[in-house]
Amino acid sequence: xxxxxxxxxxxxxxxxxxxxxxxLTKPLKxxxxxxxxxxxxxxxxxxxxxxxxxxxxxxxxxxxxxNTKLFAVLIAIAxxxxxxxVWLSLIAGIAVWCIFIALGLI
Amino acid sequence: xxxxxxxxISGVYxxxxxxxxxxxxxTATGIAMGQSSLxxxxxxxxxxxxxxxxAQLVVLPLFAYHAPMIxxxxxxFLVNTRFIIFSAGLQPYFxxxxxxxxxxxxYLNGDMIYLEFIKLFPKPAQDYEEKQKQYSFFxxxxxxxxxxxxxxxxxxxxxxxxxxxxxxxxxxxxxALVPILMSALREKSMIIITLISVFIAGFFYSLPFRLSLVIxxxxxxxITFIWQYNNKNNDKNYAG
Numbered sequence: 335x336x337x338x339x340x341x342x343x344x345x346x347x348x349x350x351x352x353x354x355x356x357x358l359t360k361p362l363k364x365x366x367x368x369x370x371x372x373x374x375x376x377x378x379x380x381x382x383x384x385x386x387x388x389x390x391x392x393x394x395x396x397x398x399x400x401n402t403k404l405f406a407v408l409i410a411i412a413x414x415x416x417x418x419x420v421w422l423s424l425i426a427g428i429a430v431w432c433i434f435i436a437l438g439l440i
Numbered sequence: 441x442x443x444x445x446x447x448x449i450s451g452v453y454x455x456x457x458x459x460x461x462x463x464x465x466x467t468a469t470g471i472a473m474g475q476s477s478l479x480x481x482x483x484x485x486x487x488x489x490x491x492x493x494x495a496q497l498v499v500l501p502l503f504a505y506h507a508p509m510i511x512x513x514x515x516x517f518l519v520n521t522r523f524i525i526f527s528a529g530l531q532p533y534f535x536x537x538x539x540x541x542x543x544x545x546x547y548l549n550g551d552m553i554y555l556e557f558i559k560l561f562p563k564p565a566q567d568y569e570e571k572q573k574q575y576s577f578f579x580x581x582x583x584x585x586x587x588x589x590x591x592x593x594x595x596x597x598x599x600x601x602x603x604x605x606x607x608x609x610x611x612x613x614x615x616a617l618v619p620i621l622m623s624a625l626r627e628k629s630m631i632i633i634t635l636i637s638v639f640i641a642g643f644f645y646s647l648p649f650r651l652s653l654v655i656x657x658x659x660x661x662x663i664t665f666i667w668q669y670n671n672k673n674n675d676k677n678y679a680g
Contacts, residue, residue, distance in 0.1 A: 337482060340509045344499070345489035347513050351520035353546030354527030361535040361564075362528060371664050372529035373562070375657050376555040377624040378637050379522050380617055382656035385638045387614040390645045403611060410618040420457050423619035428612055435607065 402439055406430040441537060444576040451580025454560070458552045461616030462585060463592040468610035469493045470596020471603045477504040480597070487593045491547070491586065495519040498649055518649040522657055526554045532564040533574055545575075548582035550589075555624055556581060633663050 355362060364372065388403045389396055398404060410427030417423070434440050473483040473496060490496050495516040502512045527546060534545055557578055565571040596603075603609065625631045641656035 336506070336509060337478070337503060338485075340499075340503070340512045341482060341486045341489060343509060343513050344486060344492075344495070344516055347516045347520065348490050348492050348495070349543065349547055351517060352523045352527065352549050353543055354524035355531040356527050356534060356542045356546040357539075358531060359535055362531045364528075364532055367664065368528075369562075371661050372525070373558050374630055374633060374660050374664065375522065375525050375529070376551050376558070377621060377630060378634050378656050378660040379551055379653055380555070380621045380624065381634045381638045382641050382653045384614055384617055384621060385642060386645060386650070386652060387611055389642065393646055395645075406615055407618055410615055411622060414619050414622040420619040420623060423622065424457075424460065424616050427615035427618055431612060431615055440606070440608065 402434045403431075406434070441541070441572060441575050443579060444572050447573045447576035448580035451577040451582075452584045454556050454577075455553065455581045455584045458556070458585070458620060459588050461613045461620065462552070462588045464609060464613035464616055465493055466589045466592030467596040468613055469496055470593040470598075471600045471605075471609065472497055472500060472596075473593075474597040474600020475605075476500045483597045484594060487590065487597060490516070491589070492516065492520060493589075494650055494653075515649050518651065518654070521654050522551075523549065525657060526551075529554065529558060530578075533561070534578075536571070537575070545578060545582065548579075548586055550582065550585050552620060553578070553581045553585050555620070559624065629667070633660050633667075636660075636663060 384407065388407050389401070396403065406427050409430045410423045413426040414420070414423035431440075470483075470487065473487065474480075476483065478486065478500070486496060498515050498519050499512050502515060526549060530545070530549065534542055537545070557574075560577070561574050565574050625634060637656045637660040640659045641652040644652040644655050647655075
């Protein structure tokens with residue numbers, strides 16, 4: 335019973351946090367500095383997610399030299415910089431990771 | 441505000457390249473939920489109601505330990521803090537809408553939807569046509585995100601027993617984020633601030649509830665404020 339109430343409560347937590355400032359009806363005055371920050375914030379959130387998943391696993395630092403995840407990420411970045419194509423970078427990163435799995439290196 | 445079909449579809453198409461990371465993440469989250477202490481129906485209910493990848497994952501061990509409800513909600517709130525910041529970015533675009541519509545748009549917002557939306561529409565609309573365009577686009581993008589996420593989330597829950605945790609399917613989702621992140625970092629200043637923020641956040645990796653992610657965002661805010669960007673010429677950089 336307690337779990338079920340907690341699950342329903344999770345809906346309201348999502349609603350409150352995601353709606354956030356949208357509860358306000360008067361348009362917020364956002365200056366250029368804040369506009370920049372609000373454009374930067376999701377990129378920083380994604381970058382932090384990639385960093386955490388690449389360098390840490392179950393709260394352990396995976397290192398740099400023998401980090402297969404870092405290698406796959408770097409390949410994806412290199413493909414993006416060189417070819418400027420999202421899908422090519424995506425396939426390259428995933429392919430490297432799948433090869434590592436197939437070779438039993440993970 | 442009427443929905444413009446053309447821009448609704450445009451929103452869907454824009455989000456399509458992001459469908460793969462969303463699908464992989466959704467599946468990985470679903471697998472974790474399917475293998476948790478929750479019953480099948482509880483897992484499905486949580487997926488449908490919470491619609492929050494990281495928050496769903498963070499609360500799973502708390503359910504297993506029968507932690508107090510308030511602790512579960514507080515944890516989910518902390519993980520979702522970044523969405524409050526994103527909502528401030530969306531508010532000037534949609535403040536004119538009715539409360540039910542704002543609730544729906546806010547609830548459906550996600551990291552990648554917000555990123556794509558801000559990239560395509562750097563400024564809130566002034567006239568009706570432009571407002572209709574932005575509203576329809578956001579709705580299309582967020583709906584396709586919701587459908588893809590929920591489909592794969594439920595797929596992961598139902599077929600959780602067929603997946604091994606050591607495959608680390610979640611990391612495939614992370615890899616799929618790399619090109620999206622790269623295309624978002626278009627300005628030199630953005631790249632520098634992101635790198636510094638992420639480096640600093642790395643020191644706080646062991647904090648619970650992915651708080652290092654929030655630290656990264658606040659660090660980037662702090663750096664932007666202290667950056668010497670106060671003269672008019674440099675203000676153009678902010679406008680993108």
